[in-house]
Amino acid sequence: MKIAILNQKGGVGKTTLAVNLAASLSRAGSRVLLIDADPQGSALDWAAARQSEPLFPVAGLPKPTLHRDLGQLGQGYDYIIIDGPPRVADLARSAIMAADLVLIPVQPSPYDVWAADEVVKLLDEARIFKPGLQAAFVVNRKIVNTALGRDVRDALATYSPPALGAAICQRIMFAESAAQGLAVYEVEPDGPAASEIEALREEIMQNYARP
Ligand SMILES: Nc1ncnc2c1ncn2[C@@H]1O[C@H](COP(=O)(O)OP(=O)(O)OP(=O)(O)O)[C@@H](O)[C@H]1O
Ligand SMILES: [Mg+2]
Structure with a gap:
């Protein structure tokens, strides 16, 4: 199954969710490939910052031909996670075509x-x-112990894609772990950031069937 994490807006947490979702899927026993489709190369930077063994391979493919190139490269994986770029529409389009x-x-x-x-x-x-x-x-960077504001729920409800039940809170652990090229569960296995990512992975595995 190919999952693209996309938003044209910068800094919303695409890379943070991509590396942690990839890590969680791989920890749950799946064969995972992470594709860095962003010319900034943040997922590749994450992998390069890492001192321990890689959890899964990370490949840079910031090309509008991504959906075609992935055919060969993506053989043999259960999940391919694509970390999308901000702004660049042709790359986002290609990631959508792949996903x-x-x-x-x-x-x-x-x-x-x-x-x-x-x-x-x-x-x-x-x-x-x-x-x-x-x-x-x-929803990413929700403030701990707050309900989603009514204005946000209303705004989300006007769009056709639904919002997942699993939301990720604003937690320093996401930035701290990334600085070392680690997934949140590797730094704090029983911590709240790791549980939120687990809940996200479970919701995806339960609700979105692999084609
Ligand atoms: N839930 C969170 N809690 C705390 N910090 C977060 C969280 N999610 C993301 N961040 C931080 O916010 C910044 C932007 O996140 P990230 O790089 O994942 O966004 P992005 O959408 O991939 O950005 P870009 O559009 O530049 O690719 C990073 O410093 C990251 O550590
Ligand atoms: Mg990014």
Whole structure:
């Protein structure tokens, strides 16, 4: 199954979710490949910062031919996670063409939800060719112990992709682990960041069937 993590808006947590979801799937026994489709190369930087054994391979493929190139490269994996770039629409389009499921991280602010308009438009375009394409919002950087504000829920509800039940909170652990090229569960296996990622992985595995 190919999961692209996309949002044209920068800094919403695409790379953070991509590396941690990949790590969680691999820990659960799946063969995982992480594709860095961002010319900034953040997922590759994450892998390079790592001193211990890699959990899964990370390949850089920031090309608008990604959906075609992946055919060969992606053989033999259960999950291919694609970390998308901000802004560049042709790369995002190619990642959407490659994907079975598109996850759209959004921060819990109506402005961020509105900014997701661009990727939602690309999804609508792609559905003409790929009617079975699945998509969902993932709320990232929710403030611990707060409910999602009503304005954010209302803003999310006006879009066609649903929001996943699993939300990721604002936690320093996400930045601290990334600095060492580690997944959150490797630094704090029973910590709240690791549990949130586990819940995200479980929801995806249960609700989005592998084609
Ligand atoms: N849940 C979180 N809690 C705390 N910090 C976070 C969280 N999610 C992301 N961050 C931090 O926010 C910054 C941006 O995150 P990230 O690089 O994952 O976003 P991105 O969408 O991949 O950005 P870009 O669009 O530049 O590729 C990073 O410093 C990251 O450590
Ligand atoms: Mg990124």
